Amino acid sequence: MSESFGAMPKVREMPEPSPGGGEVKIEVQASSMNGFDAKLAAGFLEGAVEHQFPVILGRDFAGIVTEVGPGVSGFMPGEKVFGVVSKPGLGDGSFGEYVVVPEEIGLAPLPAGLDYRAAGVLGLAGVAALASVDAVAPMHGETVLISGAAGGVGHYAVQLAAARGATVIATAEAGPQADLMHELGAAHTVDHRADLAAQVRELAPNGVDSVLHLAGDAAMLADLIVAGGRMSSTLGADPGQLGNRDLSTTAIEAMPDRIVLDHLATEAASDRLRPSIARTYLLDEVPQAFADFNRSGSVGKLAVEIS
Numbered sequence: 170m171s172e173s174f175g176a177m178p179k180v181r182e183m184p185e186p187s188p189g190g191g192e193v194k195i196e197v198q199a200s201s202m203n204g205f206d207a208k209l210a211a212g213f214l215e216g217a218v219e220h221q222f223p224v225i226l227g228r229d230f231a232g233i234v235t236e237v238g239p240g241v242s243g244f245m246p247g248e249k250v251f252g253v254v255s256k257p258g259l260g261d262g263s264f265g266e267y268v269v270v271p272e273e274i275g276l277a278p279l280p281a282g283l284d285y286r287a288a289g290v291l292g293l294a295g296v297a298a299l300a301s302v303d304a305v306a307p308m309h310g311e312t313v314l315i316s317g318a319a320g321g322v323g324h325y326a327v328q329l330a331a332a333r334g335a336t337v338i339a340t341a342e343a344g345p346q347a348d349l350m351h352e353l354g355a356a357h358t359v360d361h362r363a364d365l366a367a368q369v370r371e372l373a374p375n376g377v378d379s380v381l382h383l384a385g386d387a388a389m390l391a392d393l394i395v396a397g398g399r400m401s402s403t404l405g406a407d408p409g410q411l412g413n414r415d416l417s418t419t420a421i422e423a424m425p426d427r428i429v430l431d432h433l434a435t436e437a438a439s440d441r442l443r444p445s446i447a448r449t450y451l452l453d454e455v456p457q458a459f460a461d462f463n464r465s466g467s468v469g470k471l472a473v474e475i476s
Contacts (some may be wrong), residue, residue, distance in 0.1 A: 183225065186261065186269040188238035193272050195250060197232040199289025200263045202462045202471040203321060210459055226455070227264030227473070228254050231279060231288035241272050249279035251288035251434065253296065253425040264455050266475060277430035282438035290321070290444045290470035295433040297403055297423040298325035302333070304401035304419035305379035309334030312377045314369060314393060317384030318355065319346045321470045322403060324445050326381050327353045332441065338372055340365065340384070346468050349445060361385065369393050382406050391416060445469030 188194040206226050231251035234244050244250065254263050255275035261268060270276055279288055301322070307313045313330045317323045318339030331337050331354025339355035341347040347358040359368035366389060369377065376395035387406035394400060396415040403421045411418060436442035449472040450458040458471050 181223075183223070183265065186267055188236055188241075188269050190239045191241060191272050192238040192269050193234055193241055193244050193250075193276060194236040194238075194267060194269050195230060195232040196235050197230050197263055197266060197268055197475040198285040199231045200227045200473040200475060201229045201290040201294075201321070202458050202473065203228055203293045205293065207459060207462055225262035225265050225268075227262040227268075229289055229292040229294075230254065230263035230268055230270075231285040231291075232268075232475070235267070237272075243272055244276070244278075249285075250276055251279050251283075251285075251292060252276040252430055253292040253423075255425055264452065264473060264475075266452075274427075275425045275430075277427050277434060280434050280438045283434055286446070286449070286472055286474070287437060287444050288434065290446055290472050291433055291437055291442075292425055292430065293423055294321040294470065295325050295437075295442070296425045296429055297322045297421060298329055299429060299433065300421050300423055301326055301381045301383070301401040301403060302329045304421060305381065305399040307333050307335035307379060310336065311379065312336045312338065312373050313379050313381065314338045314340075314373075314377045314390065315355075315381045315383065316340050316361070316365075316390055317381075318350055318358075319468045320383060323381070323383050324349070324353060324469045325442065326383070327355050328442055330381075331355065338369060338377065349468055353443065353445075365389070366393060387411060391418075446472045448472070449474055 234246050234248045253275040307330050313335045315326050318327050319341045327337055327339050337355040338357045339350040340361045341350045341358045343360055350358050357372050379399040380390045382402035391411045391414050394416050398416045401419045401421050405420055407420050408418050447467040447469050452475050
């Protein structure tokens with residue numbers, strides 16, 4: 170939890186929450202780190218979203234329904250579920266033994282074949298990855314550059330784009346990162362630590378059809394896209410920032426509705442969408458997870474085991 174803007178996250182005892190009308194109480198078994206959590210802990214969301222201190226950090230969850238509030242009809246105690254904490258203000262989070270969430274958004278049943286640990290790293294990153302790929306709508310045979318491919322969102326996006334028949338160019342460091350990108354479906358990898366533009370132009374001399382902007386400089390990436398191409402950005406890039414370039418740009422907001430969560434869970438349970446977990450932390454190790462997340466180099470997701 171965090172007690173003030175930019176305060177170092179720490180673990181402490183809090184009262185056990187109770188569900189209100191339309192809410193579901195979940196005993197959390199697993200969660201994960203996301204960029205949103207790091208921004209929240211660092212105080213970067215001050216003034217953008219209402220904070221109710223102390224803020225319990227964590228967005229993703231997988232666990233067991235223990236209680237439902239008045240008016241809940243779609244979930245029952247004992248049911249296994251997963252999802253993303255989606256409330257108007259920041260206060261409740263999933264880095265704790267229990268979390269209370271609304272029934273109507275950010276909550277879905279956990280299908281057979283998907284365990285808590287895998288579901289706990291799927292929600293927010295999976296939703297963002299699917300929205301990013303949908304926004305550029307790659308056609309079979311088109312070339313897609315994914316900048317930030319080795320991260321939590323990116324490693325899902327590589328798989329989703331490749332499954333549509335796109336030729337994926339993924340940014341990754343040479344070695345284990347690049348090897349994993351190829352295993353997940355990337356046709357090519359480019360090392361962001363060197364001249365990224367030159368490497369991409371060698372692979373796609375006429376430009377790539379679309380870019381997923383999950384990391385890096387948006388303007389530089391936009392210059393690599395063919396005229397009339399597409400870009401999606403989880404980092405807020407919009408046409409106004411990209412000048413007069415002939416391309417369409419979509420700023421991504423990850424909305425974890427039931428349909429999207431069900432789709433991601435089905436794909437993961439069928440092994441068509443594979444979570445890559447770099448390391449798993451216990452609840453009392455969450456402050457260390459924040460420190461490790463802020464040091465680049467992790468491939469995929471950092472999982473948190475709650476119970």
